[in-house]
Amino acid sequence: MNTHSGHKPRKNALVLFFHRTGSPPWFYGFAARLAPWLWLGFGLLAAWGLYLGLFRAPPDYLQGESFRIMYIHVPAAWMSMLIYAVMATFGFIALVWRIRIAEILAMSSAPVGAAFTLVALVTGSLWGRPTWGTYWVWDARLTSELVLLFLYLGVIGLYSAFDEPRKAARAACLLALVGLVNLPIIHFSVKWWNTLHQGSSIGVTGSNIHPSMLWPLLIMAIATKLFYAANLLDRARAMLLEQDLRKGWAQKLIARQPTSELPLSEQQGSEQQGSEQPGTGQHGSEHGEQV
Amino acid sequence: MNHQPFIWSAYAISAIVLIWTALAPVLRRRRTIDYLKQVNRTDPTHDTHA
Numbered sequence: 001m002n003t004h005s006g007h008k009p010r011k012n013a014l015v016l017f018f019h020r021t022g023s024p025p026w027f028y029g030f031a032a033r034l035a036p037w038l039w040l041g042f043g044l045l046a047a048w049g050l051y052l053g054l055f056r057a058p059p060d061y062l063q064g065e066s067f068r069i070m071y072i073h074v075p076a077a078w079m080s081m082l083i084y085a086v087m088a089t090f091g092f093i094a095l096v097w098r099i100r101i102a103e104i105l106a107m108s109s110a111p112v113g114a115a116f117t118l119v120a121l122v123t124g125s126l127w128g129r130p131t132w133g134t135y136w137v138w139d140a141r142l143t144s145e146l147v148l149l150f151l152y153l154g155v156i157g158l159y160s161a162f163d164e165p166r167k168a169a170r171a172a173c174l175l176a177l178v179g180l181v182n183l184p185i186i187h188f189s190v191k192w193w194n195t196l197h198q199g200s201s202i203g204v205t206g207s208n209i210h211p212s213m214l215w216p217l218l219i220m221a222i223a224t225k226l227f228y229a230a231n232l233l234d235r236a237r238a239m240l241l242e243q244d245l246r247k248g249w250a251q252k253l254i255a256r257q258p259t260s261e262l263p264l265s266e267q268q269g270s271e272q273q274g275s276e277q278p279g280t281g282q283h284g285s286e287h288g289e290q291v
Numbered sequence: 292m293n294h295q296p297f298i299w300s301a302y303a304i305s306a307i308v309l310i311w312t313a314l315a316p317v318l319r320r321r322r323t324i325d326y327l328k329q330v331n332r333t334d335p336t337h338d339t340h341a
Contacts, residue, residue, distance in 0.1 A: 054302075066294040069301045076305070108316075115312040122308075123301040130294050231313055238320035245327055254327050 024240050025249035027101055031233035038230035045223035053216035060213075069127040071216055075224040077120040080148055081183055083113035083228060087155070088180045091173030101236070103169035104243075106176060107159050108235035112228055114152035121145060132196055140189035141197035144182060151179040165243055 020026045053071035060067035090106035093099055124142065125135045136142065155172045162168030185192075190199045201209050202217075209217070244250045 054298075064294055066297060068298050072302060072305045111315070112312060115308050119305045119308050122304050126297045126301040126304075130297050227309065227313070231316065234313075234316040234320075238316040238323065241320055242323050245323065250327075254324055254331070257324055257328070 022099055022101055024101070024244055024247070025253075028237055028240055028249075028253070031237045035230045035233040035237075038226050038233070042223050042226035042230060045219055045226065049216045049219035049223055053213075053220065057213045057216055058210075063131055066127060066130045067213075069123050071220050073120060073123040073127055074217060075220045076116045076123065077145070078221060079224045079228060080113060080117040080120050080145065081186060082225075083109050083116060084148060084151070084176070084179070084183060087113060088173075088176045091176040094173050095170060095177070100166070101240075103166065103173065104236050104239050105232065106173050107155075107169050108232050108239055109228075110152050110155045110159070110172075110176075111235065112231050114149060114156065116224070116228075117145065117149040117152060121149065137196050139196045140193040141186065141195050144186040144189050147182055148179075148186060151175075151182060154179075 021030070049071065054068055057068070059065050087106050087109035090102045090109065094102040094106055121142075124145075128137075129135050155176050158175055159165075159168045159172040162171065189195060190197055201207060202214075207214055241250055241253075
């Protein structure tokens with residue numbers, strides 16, 4: 001034991017990493033370095049996946065060309081559920097351990113999840129018209145996915161309703177945790193009820209989709225995950241900066257930024273809009289204790 | 292039935308939603324930085340280290 005010789009015991013690298021992510025300036029810099037690589041990965045994979053899916057995959061024997069909507073609809077639907085699970089996990093961490101970065105990540109996940117849910121609903125509706133003959137039915141899968149969109153909107157709305165961001169985040173995290181019950185309902189809806197929506201074609205044990213159609217789908221699934229990761233980091237940086245405007249690290253960062261290209265009149269115009277001002281409004285910076 | 296309009300509409304709407312989702316935080320952060328710079332410029336005595 002090296003404690004006898006006066007040396008401190010070495011901390012696990014993973015533990016150190018998690019300790020560091022709790023520091024806003026470190027997280028801000030880390031996110032700034034990582035996000036461009038995630039965006040690059042997303043761009044390359046999305047281009048490759050869409051090229052294979054839209055131009056190389058053969059038409060479906062039953063649905064014809066309309067099955068190509070699958071390459072955006074299915075990854076978006078998967079992401080809508082995955083992001084909710086991640087948001088609830090960050091929410092749980094934020095509620096139990098009061099880690100501010102976890103609150104910010106949970107709240108930054110909500111708009112991205114809402115966007116993917118909206119994409120899943122709209123593309124599903126556009127896929128339903130040529131295959132089912134209707135844009136919408138009050139089917140268990142469709143309805144539970146719509147409920148998921150409302151849950152995301154509820155989390156976003158609840159977070160915006162409080163003046164104090166940490167209190168707002170805790171209330172919204174609690175709602176996110178309660179809404180978790182909807183995820184198994186969405187997933188098993190096609191098994192529990194007799195629905196118009198088809199069952200899963202891809203499972204843990206395998207898939208009944210031909211590889212020429214399956215690979216573009218898997219590539220798009222990875223691409224959308226990179227989109228979420230990159231967008232989450234961008235959103236977390238923006239939120240962190242807004243909350244910490246008056247802190248020393250943010251001031252130093254601002255001092256290093258190049259002068260804005262926006263004319264002063266335009267900046268003043270944008271300040272007068274709405275009640276939420278960065279650093280002074282609803283979720284101002286008076287309360288940004290670091291964890 | 293021609294499926295092309297449904298396919299391209301689905302991708303066009305998805306592109307609009309996702310591009311907006313990607314751009315929104317960048318614009319928001321830029322607005323915050325511009326705001327703080329303007330505050331510092333117009334009121335140099337403003338205590339920003341509180």
